[in-house]
Amino acid sequence: MLIELFLYFLLGIFSGILAGLFGIGGGIIIIPVFFAIFKNIVGVPEGVLAHTVLGTSLGVIAFSSLASTYSHNKRKAVIHNVLRVIVPSICVGAALGALTASYIASSTLQVLVAVFLVLISIQMAFEFPPPSQNPKTNVIGPVLVGSGIGWFSGIFGIGGGVFSVPYFYHRGLQMKQAIGTSAACGIPIAFSGSISYMIVGSSISNLPDFSVGYVYLPAAIVVGLASAWSAIVGVRAAHRIKQKKLRLGFAVLLMIMGLNLLLR
Numbered sequence: 001m002l003i004e005l006f007l008y009f010l011l012g013i014f015s016g017i018l019a020g021l022f023g024i025g026g027g028i029i030i031i032p033v034f035f036a037i038f039k040n041i042v043g044v045p046e047g048v049l050a051h052t053v054l055g056t057s058l059g060v061i062a063f064s065s066l067a068s069t070y071s072h073n074k075r076k077a078v079i080h081n082v083l084r085v086i087v088p089s090i091c092v093g094a095a096l097g098a099l100t101a102s103y104i105a106s107s108t109l110q111v112l113v114a115v116f117l118v119l120i121s122i123q124m125a126f127e128f129p130p131p132s133q134n135p136k137t138n139v140i141g142p143v144l145v146g147s148g149i150g151w152f153s154g155i156f157g158i159g160g161g162v163f164s165v166p167y168f169y170h171r172g173l174q175m176k177q178a179i180g181t182s183a184a185c186g187i188p189i190a191f192s193g194s195i196s197y198m199i200v201g202s203s204i205s206n207l208p209d210f211s212v213g214y215v216y217l218p219a220a221i222v223v224g225l226a227s228a229w230s231a232i233v234g235v236r237a238a239h240r241i242k243q244k245k246l247r248l249g250f251a252v253l254l255m256i257m258g259l260n261l262l263l264r
Helices: 002-022 027-042 046-074 080-103 106-126 140-156 161-170 175-200 217-238 243-263
Strands: none
Touching: 002 027, 002 046, 002 175, 002 217, 027 046, 027 217, 046 080, 046 140, 046 175, 046 217, 080 140, 080 175, 106 161, 106 243, 140 161, 140 175, 161 175, 161 243, 175 217, 175 243
16 A cells, blocks of 8 residues: 555656646546556456546546646736636536546547647647737637537546647647646546546446545545645746747657557
8 A cells, every 4th residue: 555655646746747837637647657556556447447547537637737727827827818718618528528438439539639649749849830829719619629628638537738738829828828727727627527437436336445436536635635736846847948948848748648649
């Protein structure tokens, strides 16, 4: 148990820094590690392994997103008028994503998301076409995009930063603002998605002890608290790095994630 908790602590520190630095919830790092720990140390049965990993990942993101958003907001990098439009649809999308996760072919979604990440990483790195700094849009666009971000995030147990940061950047926000606003979007995604995973898994009998539905509390709490603390470090770094370096760093991260999904 001590080894398990220590691994959760290390994972939380690393994922929290990424959450603060890139405006992501840390799920892209948390999920593959959770698969290894839950299967080999906790002994989660194969039949419920994926859902337990995804549900617990969203539970962690609830902590890291709150801390990251607080730090970004202190630096005026969270654009609230954008959030007011997009958050309601994100909540609905995240809940639906968690509810539909078990009915969608994960291999198909994995390939689609991987290709999307690779394409977005190339666009972010080379900036073509150049993003408009004052784009005009109606309410329908953000609502549809928010629903999509929430839906994919709920299915894959992530905070949605891999989708929302590129979207906000190309809506005309500066990179630091895109990252800060994306971190804020992780809050409704995490709470809506994790609660849905709790409800969906409430009738499952072969889950590990200390689980609430598909959310395994020891992992969610330890990783979540550690990531909430280290996310502040990531936020400080994000506001000291030049925008071009930050954009290129995020593009490299997206490329690695996309290729990793394609090669699995």
